[in-house]
Amino acid sequence: MVLQRLALFLIYAFFWAFAGFIGDVDSYQRPPPRKNVHVHPLADADPASPQQVHISLVGQDKMRIKWITDGSSPATVDYGTSPGVYGFSATGSTGKYDYLTYDSGEIHDVVIGPLEPNTVYYYRCGPNPGPEFTFKTPPPAFPTKFVVIGDLGQTGWTNSTLQHISQSNYDVLILPGDLSYADFYQPWWDSFGRLVEPLASQRPWMVTQGNHEVEKIPVIHSEPFTAYNARWHMPFEESGSESNLYYSFDVAGVHVIMLGSYTDFDAESAQYKWLQADLGKIDRGKTPWIVAVVHAPWYNSNSAHQGESEADDMKKSMETLLYQARVDVVFAGHVHAYERFTRVHNDTADNCGPVYITIGDGGNREGLASKYEDPQPRISVFREASFGHGQFHVVNQTHALWTWHRNQDDVSVAADSIWLNSLSSDPACKI
Numbered sequence: 001m002v003l004q005r006l007a008l009f010l011i012y013a014f015f016w017a018f019a020g021f022i023g024d025v026d027s028y029q030r031p032p033p034r035k036n037v038h039v040h041p042l043a044d045a046d047p048a049s050p051q052q053v054h055i056s057l058v059g060q061d062k063m064r065i066k067w068i069t070d071g072s073s074p075a076t077v078d079y080g081t082s083p084g085v086y087g088f089s090a091t092g093s094t095g096k097y098d099y100l101t102y103d104s105g106e107i108h109d110v111v112i113g114p115l116e117p118n119t120v121y122y123y124r125c126g127p128n129p130g131p132e133f134t135f136k137t138p139p140p141a142f143p144t145k146f147v148v149i150g151d152l153g154q155t156g157w158t159n160s161t162l163q164h165i166s167q168s169n170y171d172v173l174i175l176p177g178d179l180s181y182a183d184f185y186q187p188w189w190d191s192f193g194r195l196v197e198p199l200a201s202q203r204p205w206m207v208t209q210g211n212h213e214v215e216k217i218p219v220i221h222s223e224p225f226t227a228y229n230a231r232w233h234m235p236f237e238e239s240g241s242e243s244n245l246y247y248s249f250d251v252a253g254v255h256v257i258m259l260g261s262y263t264d265f266d267a268e269s270a271q272y273k274w275l276q277a278d279l280g281k282i283d284r285g286k287t288p289w290i291v292a293v294v295h296a297p298w299y300n301s302n303s304a305h306q307g308e309s310e311a312d313d314m315k316k317s318m319e320t321l322l323y324q325a326r327v328d329v330v331f332a333g334h335v336h337a338y339e340r341f342t343r344v345h346n347d348t349a350d351n352c353g354p355v356y357i358t359i360g361d362g363g364n365r366e367g368l369a370s371k372y373e374d375p376q377p378r379i380s381v382f383r384e385a386s387f388g389h390g391q392f393h394v395v396n397q398t399h400a401l402w403t404w405h406r407n408q409d410d411v412s413v414a415a416d417s418i419w420l421n422s423l424s425s426d427p428a429c430k431i
């Protein structure tokens with residue numbers, strides 16, 4: 001043990017002594033992956049006690065509350081604007097799913113509202129008495145702040161990322177796919193639900209699917225997205241979509257389009273037609289900002305995940321649609337690292353194209369993707385394989401501040417930061 005430490009110390013001492021000569025290695029020491037953290041239910045919990053509570057936006061002024069119980073319990077939410085006083089009540093539905101030998105708990109789904117914007121609500125899930133939860137609705141106008149984090153998983157790094165996010169006072173969380181890394185073992189979906197509950201019960205979490213959500217096994221379980229669709233119901237009905245795998249929503253003056261990388265995206269597909277229609281409905285006067293979200297990045301200079309159809313063919317199919325609509329930013333995950341591109345279209349810098357950002361470094365158990373193509377393409381502005389999260393602070397109709405926060409020794413450090421101007425305010429990009 002002592003010898004090991006001594007050896008480590010010598011290696012570090014050697015490294016630091018020469019770091020100055022080697023040049024840019026003085027930057028950041030990438031830490032190794034951390035172990036899974038699994039969150040178990042309380043042993044003495046009542047079968048009706050709510051677990052895995054999370055909320056998501058539904059239309060302009062409603063919120064969906066989802067939670068799971070081990071035993072049977074009514075799908076009722078009582079809520080109000082003062083602690084312990086619930087002047088309103090709403091009832092929804094209860095479902096469950098089977099996966100191989102796993103039987104899910106009861107999954108409750110209740111939409112509440114109309115709600116006031118920028119207001120703190122107190123709520124209770126299921127029967128009385130029960131624990132009180134609280135959330136805040138997003139503001140009706142700028143400024144508004146999003147947290148963006150992909151490929152979250154449930155490790156010590158995930159926990160560290162969640163701690164940093166909890167201090168950021170955001171309005172809405174966007175997750176570009178790969179949530180639990182349950183990877184067919186369903187109890188880990190439950191564990192993930194418990195891990196994120198403290199945050200996901202307080203602010204809307206808007207997610208789209210990644211490859212880890214598919215969970216299809218030929219012959220044995222041929223239906224894809226069983227757990228994902230049952231547990232993470234997003235407001236697709238309200239956005240004219242026929243699938244939980246793609247939808248859109250508005251927050252303040254930002255229109256957010258959540259695309260599905262693991263469902264059909266070719267020009268004949270339902271998703272493509274829905275995207276065309278959704279882009280056609282946008283009023284830039286009402287939502288000057290447009291953000292799109294995919295899982296597999298269309299622009300990526302990391303060695304990981306090159307040549308995948310979900311990235312390359314989806315880009316071929318849909319990039320021009322987003323470009324012509326003057327989408328401001330496209331967020332992606334999948335690659336476990338951070339990378340920011342300049343405004344780009346068709347692989348060429350273009351002042352009227354979106355800024356592409358990969359933010360797949362939430363902290364899952366697969367660790368970081370630290371090999372990059374050399375030399376760095378000119379359209380790639382910043383790239384680094386470290387754990388972290390992003391914040392998209394839309395200040396007003398023309399300005400937004402994007403910051404990437406690296407988890408450095410468990411402290412959140414703003415490592416990349418850039419002001420973006422909305423394309424809707426750039427006369428050179430008028431459509």
Ligand SMILES: *[C@@H]1O[C@H](CO)[C@@H](O)[C@H](O)[C@H]1NC(C)=O
Pocket residue numbers: 037038039159160163195
């Ligand atoms: C997450 O981190 C916090 C603070 O360091 C700690 O109290 C908590 O036990 C951790 N949670 C898990 C599930 O490890």
Ligand SMILES: *[C@@H]1O[C@H](CO)[C@@H](O)[C@H](O)[C@H]1NC(C)=O
Pocket residue numbers: 320346
């Ligand atoms: C993209 O650029 C290539 C050559 O650089 C060109 O052949 C192609 O037509 C362009 N595609 C679009 C959609 O602009």
Ligand SMILES: *[C@@H]1O[C@H](CO)[C@@H](O)[C@H](O)[C@H]1NC(C)=O
Pocket residue numbers: 395396397398399
């Ligand atoms: C928008 O915010 C930016 C950055 O704070 C500021 O410089 C600009 O004047 C603001 N524009 C309006 C119309 O308020």
Ligand SMILES: [Fe+2]
Pocket residue numbers: 151177178210211212295333334335
């Ligand atoms: Fe992925």
